[in-house]
Amino acid sequence: MYSRFITAPLGAHNSWAILTTVFAGLIFIWKILRQMWNDQLWASIYFEDRHEDYDNLQDYVAWKIGDGLQIMQATAAKSGYKHGTPKEAVDKNGCFSQAKFSAIQVPSYCLWYGTYLIWYGWIPVFFTREQLPQHARGWEHTCMWTLRGVHKKLKKLHQEIRIWAVKNSEGTIRVWTPEERGCITAWKPGRPFRIRSEATIVLPDGVLNSVLEDMNKFLLPDTQEHFARLGQPHRRGYLFYGPPGTGKTSLSQIAAGKYGLDIYHINLDGFTGDIMGAVKFLPQHCILLLEDIDKMDFHAKGEEKTLSLSAVLNALDGVGAAEGRVVIMTCNQPEKLDSALTRPGRIDFKQGFSLATRRETEQLFLNCYKPLEREPPKSPSPNPKTEKRAPDVSVDPYNVEGRGYNDEELSAYVQRFCNIIPDKELPAAAIISLLVQYPNNPKMAVDNAAEYVRQYKEFQKLTSPDREVQKEEEDEESDK
The missing domain is CATH 3.40.50.300 (P-loop containing nucleotide triphosphate hydrolases)
Structure with missing residues (x-):
């Protein structure tokens, strides 16, 4: 059939050229129709992976999907963990165990590449995560799209996602660092x-x-x-x-x-x-x-x-x-x-900013060993409808006795500590480094302060610019 109606009248060479042209034309028409479909029927917002809302969008979609079937397409490539070290990560000998710590932590998942559907009221909203060529402005992006007739709802949803992200990250901030991606x-x-x-x-x-x-x-x-x-x-x-x-x-x-x-x-x-x-x-x-x-x-x-x-x-x-x-x-x-x-x-x-003065050294010591200032805990009432009773004065609300020292002893420790630490010779970071070695034990901090100061000054002499100049002069003399 092909040979009779196309090849015979036009010749083999011309017939293949016509078929190729027709096929290319159909592809071109399909792209135009697809673009018209996207432009006229759908409204979308694109977010590159370097946008400040990029992670918030993925976290929100994962939260909305919950334990549904689509969450199985998620990946644990990016994990976030809770702050602090729970007591379950400490073994019976009082040693930290990384294996136990990792086992009890729950990773947070981000969506894998693909399209996901969530409902914003009665409006369907689609989220698509795609990879981009490395020469593009970003390596990947997320697209949030819905029907064009309700595109205003899309902007409203974006604003609600930002509010949700702020509440979800309350008490924390992020630190962003530069990352080279080719020419950007x-x-x-x-x-x-x-x-x-x-x-x-x-x-x-x-x-x-x-x-x-x-x-x-x-x-x-x-x-x-x-x-x-x-x-x-x-x-x-x-x-x-x-x-x-x-x-x-x-x-x-x-x-x-x-x-x-x-x-x-x-x-x-x-x-x-x-x-x-x-x-x-x-x-x-x-x-x-x-x-x-x-x-x-x-x-x-x-x-x-x-x-x-x-x-x-x-x-x-x-x-x-x-x-x-x-x-x-x-x-x-x-x-x-x-x-x-x-x-x-x-x-x-x-x-x-200057090195720590005596007043600042005293405050650093008290911050480390003085109990946090907070309201004393109230004794529970046997009946919520009855008036709450006053706290029992016989109970120490700050657990001062459990610290192993009282306020008078703490005042004596801080004076001894300030007499050992020289004025305006150590930075605050060096003093804190000493204090954190002895949690809840100010006596040990005081007893080891003199040796710590001696070692700190000795190391500073080895790394000071004057020492480097002196070493260069000694090397020159030895060469002569």
Whole structure:
């Protein structure tokens, strides 16, 4: 039949060309019809994997599906675990067991690639997770789509997912780190960590409140409107400088937790990614933490890719720089910073940090061994309808006796400890490192403080810059 009606009149060569053209035309028409179907009938929202809501969408869909059949298509490639170490992970000898700890932890699952259906009221909503070619802007994306006639519900659902995610992650924040993907630098979310309390950091009087109040004032909507009226970009830059271990990063974490801001962290010491591209995709409200700003080397070393000062300056306040973000830069030696980097507009608030004073050492000791301030527990009432009885004064609500020392002994310990720790010679991190070795045992901390200080100073001499210069001079003399 084919040979009689097509090949004979047109010839074999021409007939194959016509069939190929017809087949290509049918494919083209199918693509147009499919595109029209998608454009006219369906409304969709796409989220790249570097979007701040990407993980929230997957967690929400997995939560909505629950224990249904589709959850069997999930993967445990990304797992999240509860904070802390439960008592079940400790064996009978009082030793931690990683095997027991892993066995009792429940991993959180993310959806595998494919399409999932959930119902938003009476409206069907589809979620599709797809992989993309590596040359694309993201490596994968999630699409949320539904009927075009109810597309407004899709936007409402997206907003509800964001509210659900905020409630679900209450008490935690995320730290994002840059990840190079070919020619672009994307942000990779880390595991959420618990918000740090303001009571866990010890700083000179007024430092904590001044930084937090200034940041809160900047984040208020009235301030944003004020910047807009003046025609100024809504940005705020902070510089925390001082010796290592004095609380610069800790204060950044406390500020992030207090105002619910995620931290986008870049360690500039050795960073070779596209900082301008990374900063361009920051969310409106976040903390961009640039650590070790004084260790950046802006001079090219052969063919090695290095970070330029111009790129950093443009990332901070260039035309494409994000607004609404807080930039916190930390350094140990502010005298090494370029004046163009620290001028007003890029750095608006400078705060120095110093080694621990006697007052700060005392507060660190009390924070470690003094019971937490909280309301005494109330005795349960035998009948919920009756009036609650006053707590029994014979029962110690703070379990002071169980600590093995009373308040008078604690006061004596803290005075002895402060007499041993030299004033303004150790950072707070070094003092905390000593105290955490002896939980609930201030006497051991005091007894071992002198030896700890001696070892710390000895090690500091070995690693100090003066020691390195002296060693180089000794090597030169030995060569002669």
